[in-house]
Amino acid sequence: MDSYTNTFSNDEITVTYEPSICIHAEKCAKELSSVFRTSIIPWINLDDAETSAVINQIKKCPSGALQYFKNKQKKAG
């Protein structure tokens, strides 16, 4: 486990943020500022946008620092 990974969840998805690979382009914060907030902790607020909008924004992250997975995709034993 990487101790620097930040994890944020809502009912549908879990978003992870890896600061060591973030290139701080602030693309996320500029384009979806209600969710990705650079000056407030916790900085990812999943309550203020549709999950689909959050996913779309994560896909635009140039560094791959933001990732997500759907909560229901649990591995069945």
Ligand code: SF4
């Ligand atoms: S879009 Fe990705 S690389 Fe840019 S600031 Fe956000 S997390 Fe970092």
